[in-house]
Amino acid sequence: MIALVTVLLTAIITLFVNLVNTKWSRPVATLGLAVALGVCFYDFSNPYEDASEMLYFSHASTIFSGLTILIGLILIGTSEYSITYAGKNRGDVYALMLFSICGALILFAYSNLLMLFLGVEILSIPLYVLAGSDKDNLASNESSLKYFLQGAFATGILLFGIALVYGASGSFFIGGSKANNIINYQLYSGGGLTMFNMGVFMMMFGLAFKIAAAPFHFWSADVYEGAPDLITSFMATVVKTAGIVAITIFLLSIGFLNKQWEMTFAIMAGLSLVVGNFSALKQMSFKRTLAYSSISHAGYLMLGITINDPIIIPTLLFYLLAYSLSTLVLMIGMSWVAGHTGKHDFTAFNGLAKKHPILAGLMAVAMLSMAGLPPLSGFFGKYFIFAEVFNQGALSKDGGFWWLVLVAAINSVISIYYYFRIIIAMFFSPAISEEEVPAMPRINLFVLGLMCLGLLIAPLFATQLYGLMFY
Amino acid sequence: MEQNASYLPILIQAAIAIGFVGLVLVLTHILGPRRYSKKKVENFECGIESEGNARFPVSVKYFLTAILFVLIDVEVIFFYPYAVNFREMGVQGFLAVVMFVAFFLVGFIYIWKKGALEWEK
Numbered sequence: 001m002i003a004l005v006t007v008l009l010t011a012i013i014t015l016f017v018n019l020v021n022t023k024w025s026r027p028v029a030t031l032g033l034a035v036a037l038g039v040c041f042y043d044f045s046n047p048y049e050d051a052s053e054m055l056y057f058s059h060a061s062t063i064f065s066g067l068t069i070l071i072g073l074i075l076i077g078t079s080e081y082s083i084t085y086a087g088k089n090r091g092d093v094y095a096l097m098l099f100s101i102c103g104a105l106i107l108f109a110y111s112n113l114l115m116l117f118l119g120v121e122i123l124s125i126p127l128y129v130l131a132g133s134d135k136d137n138l139a140s141n142e143s144s145l146k147y148f149l150q151g152a153f154a155t156g157i158l159l160f161g162i163a164l165v166y167g168a169s170g171s172f173f174i175g176g177s178k179a180n181n182i183i184n185y186q187l188y189s190g191g192g193l194t195m196f197n198m199g200v201f202m203m204m205f206g207l208a209f210k211i212a213a214a215p216f217h218f219w220s221a222d223v224y225e226g227a228p229d230l231i232t233s234f235m236a237t238v239v240k241t242a243g244i245v246a247i248t249i250f251l252l253s254i255g256f257l258n259k260q261w262e263m264t265f266a267i268m269a270g271l272s273l274v275v276g277n278f279s280a281l282k283q284m285s286f287k288r289t290l291a292y293s294s295i296s297h298a299g300y301l302m303l304g305i306t307i308n309d310p311i312i313i314p315t316l317l318f319y320l321l322a323y324s325l326s327t328l329v330l331m332i333g334m335s336w337v338a339g340h341t342g343k344h345d346f347t348a349f350n351g352l353a354k355k356h357p358i359l360a361g362l363m364a365v366a367m368l369s370m371a372g373l374p375p376l377s378g379f380f381g382k383y384f385i386f387a388e389v390f391n392q393g394a395l396s397k398d399g400g401f402w403w404l405v406l407v408a409a410i411n412s413v414i415s416i417y418y419y420f421r422i423i424i425a426m427f428f429s430p431a432i433s434e435e436e437v438p439a440m441p442r443i444n445l446f447v448l449g450l451m452c453l454g455l456l457i458a459p460l461f462a463t464q465l466y467g468l469m470f471y
Numbered sequence: 472m473e474q475n476a477s478y479l480p481i482l483i484q485a486a487i488a489i490g491f492v493g494l495v496l497v498l499t500h501i502l503g504p505r506r507y508s509k510k511k512v513e514n515f516e517c518g519i520e521s522e523g524n525a526r527f528p529v530s531v532k533y534f535l536t537a538i539l540f541v542l543i544d545v546e547v548i549f550f551y552p553y554a555v556n557f558r559e560m561g562v563q564g565f566l567a568v569v570m571f572v573a574f575f576l577v578g579f580i581y582i583w584k585k586g587a588l589e590w591e592k
Contacts, residue, residue: 012577019584 001050001057002043003065004105006036011098018091025091026076026083029098033073040066053173054112060313060469061108064245067317068104071237071324072097074451075230075332078444082230082335085134093133096126097234104242108249113162113172113182116246120158120210123242124151127235131227143226150219151209158206164199168192174253182254200254200261204247211243213298214271221279224291229338232287233331236294237324244301244316252310265306266401272299273411280418286334287344289418290327293370296415297323303408304385306401307392314469315384318462322369322377325451325458329366332448333359333440340437346421351431358449359440360426365452371419372412380459382412535587546575 010032018025040062047058076094083090103123110116128151132144166172169182169192182196205216212220224232251261276296283289301319304312334344336359341348353360369378386405393400440448458465553560553568560567582588 015581016584019581 001048001055003036003039003062003069004102006032006039007069007098007102007105010036011095011102014091014098015095018089018095022088022090025094026080029091029094030073030077032098033069033076033101037066037069037073040069049111051115054115055106055109056111057109060317061245063317063468064108064241064320065105067321067324068101068108068238068241071241071328072101072234074328074447075234075237078332078447079230080441080444081339082228082332084339085137085228089133093130093230096130096133097231100124100126100130100234101238104238107242107246110246110249111174113165113174116250117155117159117162119242119246120155120206123239124155124210127151127231127239130231130234131223133231134228137226137228139226140228141226143223146219146226147223154206154209154216157202161199161202161204161206164195164202166199168196168199174250197260203250204261204264207243207247207250208268211240211247211298211301212295213268213302214275214295215268217272217275217295217298220295221288221291224294225285225288225344229287229331229335232291233328233335236290236327236331240294240298240301241320241324244298244305244320247302248305248313248316251305251308262306262308262401265302266404269299269302269306270404270407272296272302273408274299277411277414277418280415283418284346285344286346286349286422287338289346289421290330290334293415293418294327296411299411300382300385300408303389303401303404306404307388309392312385312388314466315381315388317469318377318384318458318465319381321458322381322455325455326366326369326378329448329451329455330363330370332444333363333366336440336444337437346425347429347432349422349425350429352426352437354431355437356439358445362445362448362452364423364426365455367419367423369455371416373416375456375459377455377458380462382408384462532590539582539587542578543575546572 010029013032014025014029017028043057044059044062047056049056076097079094083093086093100123103119103121103126106115106119106122110119128144128148131147132141134140162172165182171182173181209216209219224235227235251265273296276292276294276299280289280292280296283292301316304316304319337348337352338344349360352363365376369376372379372382374380386408389401389405393402393405549571550568553564556564
């Protein structure tokens with residue numbers, strides 16, 4: 001809760017600092033997020049409830065908050081050049097990003113469906129504006145309009161689903177500890193199961209839209225491509241994390257009813273993997289490829305959700321950590337190159353390794369982690385999820401979702417093709433770009449290096465990470 | 472069968488409602504006298520003669536002002552239920568409302584300083 005308030009105050013202060021002097025807005029926002037990250041660690045005590053028991057700050061929610069704030073910190077901290085498109089309004093962009101992070105923090109801790117709705121709205125509404133924040137760019141405007149129109153419908157359906165769940169159960173509260181939660185009412189009332197399931201279906205519709213899981217993924221490629229690079233990386237990391245955690249919390253809370261949703265989720269996960277990967281194969285634009293690859297990563301994450309057991313939460317955390325770090329390295333690198341060549345194509349990266357070997361090397365490490373090659377975090381993230389699903393399948397009579405793991409493994413191999421295209425472009429293609437890409441500032445390179453180091457050593461601390469969640 | 476029968480009155484009522492509306496529309500169309508004069512076909516009958524086309528581009532400033540007005544308007548609407556429950560909600564309710572107004576005030580100062588309220592710019 002303290003972290004949430006810190007981020008909110010930082011956003012407001014950033015707004016006003018921007019009015020005084022545009023140059024100060026980035027340091028102020030960065031400092032505020034650093035404080036919020038510190039508060040997160042300080043806050044890591046016994047779980048507690050807040051906001052009329054509508055928010056439940058568990059260890060897991062605090063750790064996910066820390067991850068999100070860290071992502072925001074890295075993005076805003078390194079945004080000195082990727083923000084220049086906003087001109088004098090850059091403080092507003094930062095403030096909107098911070099407001100969006102507030103929504104994400106609510107989604108990590110909600111124990112009431114109203115808070116779920118509020119969190120989704122606080123997360124999304126700034127993003128509609130942010131996607132169109134490059135006002136003079138037609139593609140940015142288009143992506144904003146597309147995201148807003150489709151997002152508004154998805155949120156409406158989510159709200160309708162919440163209404164149906166409330167109608168069937170008579171409660172907004174989720175979670176096992178409360179007597180008046182949706183499950184207990186559901187049990188006593190007997191009927192209304194159809195209505196309840198319909199409500200859950202509609203809520204899943206809205207939430208699956210937010211994480212861009214197939215078949216609700218149609219917005220993502222255009223929106224990711226049109227939005228400014230800074231905002232695309234924000235959407236691909238923070239929004240995906242928040243959406244996945246929100247789905248997980250909800251599905252775990254409806255317990256035994258979840259059984260009938262496992263197959264639905266398995267099919268959605270399989271679809272996301274296949275659609276994301278096969279669409280990414282033929283793209284010319286690196287940014288668009290990353291958008292499709294983020295759809296397939298939503299598939300891996302949803303594969304984990306099919307397990308229907310709280311044991312998956314640390315596994316999801318590890319996967320999200322690996323995915324977010326590698327996405328950030330790639331996006332920040334891409335933003336630097338595209339900012340100076342004006343292109344997001346693969347050809348813009350041709351011969352980058354000759355001119356800037358460190359940047360190219362770091363991006364290659366992130367790419368390998370995304371593709372899931374050992375010993376990087378991306379591999380272990382996938383491995384942990386596959387292992388959990390296999391374990392769960394071995395315990396159940398029908399073998400669980402072993403076939404889905406096969407689909408995921410095959411897709412993981414296919415994805416290497418398009419992940420390696422950028423490496424081939426950087427290391428083995430002669431430079432054809434006329435525009436000279438200057439060297440990246442040392443401090444940004446250092447941050448990218450730290451993230452790659454994190455990708456390398458995170459598997460060593462996986463056990464400790466798991467221990468923290470069940471502290 | 473029993474269940475279907477219970478909805479029959481509703482169906483009859485719906486049919487009568489739609490039928491009546493349709494009948495009245497058709498009847499007025501056939502029976503009503505028609506006189507077209509310049510005054511009659513004008514868009515607004517407010518005494519001032521209308522001028523030009525209604526569909527011309529309006530300055531986006533009107534839009535901004537209208538949106539900002541809606542925000543403040545909604546804020547005031549929230550005061551009505553609070554005014555009714557002023558005594559019951561006590562100090563805690565008062566502090567909550569003060570916080571609500573403070574958030575609005577921050578937003579107001581922001582749009583003011585941002586120059587959204589300046590007409591000539």
